Amino acid sequence: MDITPVQSVQSTVTNTQNDQLFESDVADQLDTFLTLLTAQIQNQDPLAPMESTDFVGQLATFSGLEQQVQGNQYLQQMTSLMDTFLGVIASDWMGQTVAIESSFVPFEGEPITYTADIPDNIGQAVFSVRDRDGDMIYSTLIDPEAENWSWNGEAKDGSQVTNDVYQVSIELYEGGNLIGSFAPQLITQVTEVAVENGKLRLGLGNHLTEFAENVQKM
Secondary structure: OOOEEOOOOOOOOHHHHHHHHHHHHHHHHHHHHHHHHHHHHHOOOOOOOOOHHHHHHHHHHHHHHHHHHHHHHHHHHHHHHHHHHHHHHHHHHOOOEEEEEOOEEEEOOOOEEEEOOOOOOOOEEEEEEEOOOOOEEEEEEOOOOOOOEEEOOEOOOOOEOOOEEEEEEEEEEEOOEEEEEEOOEEEEEEEEEEEEOOEEEEEEHHHEEEEHHHOEEO
16 A cells, blocks of 8 residues: 655634635625615616516525525534534544554664564465565564564664665565565554544654554554
């Protein structure tokens, strides 16, 4: 799965301000319309009064403007309720320890902890780390029954790798033959919560972000 590098995502009041401006503009149009319609009725020629069809058309225009104002107010209420609802959910995520499937991870000198669901009948499971060029820099056998394990940035020659983005995977072997591989789950914490396109996007440790629906609480 592709992981989006962290970017600061902040909610703004722009939409609310635009809605308020729109509502004010429509309300002003409604007031103007009522004023003009009243003046037209009061000042119409008694010998040539307004046709009933014209009056119905004017009322239809009035009804349309009124519905615009009411509709916009309803949308504002719905938006407010949705923001409140998402805020409650967001507070529940902050600081939580979570697991996120990730093929790439930025290493910054601190141990990185992983977990994975490894089949019980597999011969061997190997945790491997590759650099940007795809070269293997570290690998180790892992215990399928272990809940999690960590990589502290050690290379296969015992040296310490530099801070960079690395590719990680779980490779499955049977009889010495590679039969498949998959991305492990990085164990990290939620450090930021924001709303993006109506969904919660979580800011995580190691400069990663992901939608809440793709993250598992530990």
